Amino acid sequence: MQVIEILREASRQVYENVKDLAGTKAAAEDHGIGKGGDISRKIDIVAEKTVLDYLKKIKFDCIVLGEECGRVELSRKPKGFVIMDAIDGSANAVRGIPFFCCSLAFAPKNKLSSITDGVVTDLSNGDMYWATKGKGAYLNKKKITVHKQKPVYKIVGINVSGATPKLVKRIQPIFQNSNHSRHLGANALELALFARGLIDVYIDLREKIRVTDMAAGYIISKEAGGVILDQKLKPLDSDLSYETRLSFIAAANKQILSDTVKQLKL
Template identity: 30%
Template sequence: MEINFLRNIGQKIFKEISLVKPQFNRTSLGRGASGDTTFPIDKLVEDRIIEAFEKENIKVNLISEEKGENLVDSSYPTLIVDPIDGSKNAVSGIPFFSTSIAIADGNTLNNLKLGYIINLINGDEFWAIRKDGAFFNGDRIRVNNATSPIIIAFEASSPYKAIKNIIPVFKIANRVRCFGSTALDLAYLSAGALSVFIVPTPSRIFDFSAGILIAKEYGAIVTDIEGNSIENLPVNFDTKTTLLVSTSEILHKKILDLIK
């Protein structure tokens, strides 16, 4: 499987959403496997991704926010999908949401092989291939070690608790942002738009898998908020972790010291 296969899926989804605009249909279709409300846009995109793999007869195990986990054969790669990362943004009319697709060829996060994210508003594409680098709209991207300005983004499922825990970090920030799409936060950090991304409450595997591969291949430092490696976490539906992603080791250490 090549990255262009994932890009083709993403571009078709972008075109369909641009024309049909399913995000404005706020009808609840019940709750997906993650426990979150499934909206028509979530189902549409998940269906398109699965249909693409089935059409090409590509055998995979599946981890998806909506359908959950379908482990068919341990010898197959695992498709990790967040059909719409930023669903609440999408149905609220906030133009910041994405599709995130990752492929793992083993049982832990260090086996992530391909990562792909597309911004479903402007079509920006981000992807990474393990040991072959990260790319933004076709151009290779490499870590920017600039020390200023420091722009920190965060995401949290429990904002009150999360903000209390990371307030000390804000004193070194020139700007702080909370955009509402973990995948795009990681993607734009890898494009040089952010210095640090923090998720102080547990993030789900389908939210971050593509993004952390892109960030790692870009050259960013990726750990949990205690500074522990997440490489050996299992590739399964229930995997969750906090995240701290920084564009330099010096900045990463500074953030860890402030959190502690």
């Protein structure tokens, strides 16, 4: 079985197991602090257990890096890393806001740039975004690309959750110019919408995002033709450590990237 098929099946099983749990009182049960530093809710635990159980069942030789469970070694001879945020957008999921997802990616090496496969499943409806390096990006069975034309409305995704006053001041031009800004609460799914052509540029300069939050969105966006750079405007890359925190800009084309850079004075 190919890696992408494994990730897709694991993600499908997560959808089946949590689709009726979101928005319920049970979903919010406190299970302590996860390895990522946030409170683990029951819906997070159910989703992660689904992935881990499936990978164990098929005896996939890997090391799992999970948002809640941390590092789980499933083999003494791993083929690489499964980077898992089984529920991205936990706050939305707990409240029943229909914007949260399962994010799974595979990297043969301890580098973001080595990722070969990624799947982001919209857990509110089962839509599956996926990509394999060199083979393009897909929504279910349809190939997708970033928005190529000049947009009628320029949609800017920008994560400002927990942003410092200094950063808010720095990014103020984004809100003042003729942009239509959006922050929806699940980075991986927002990157999937970017890859689909529904968002023209996605910005996160908080230096807070973890690799688990955006690994699958990273490969899907790149395979859809997007440009993803760090805040120094170099190709985004990092190790896969829990301590690593990233900032990035994902742009649909060079013109939108140039306009965004000018507004932010990067």
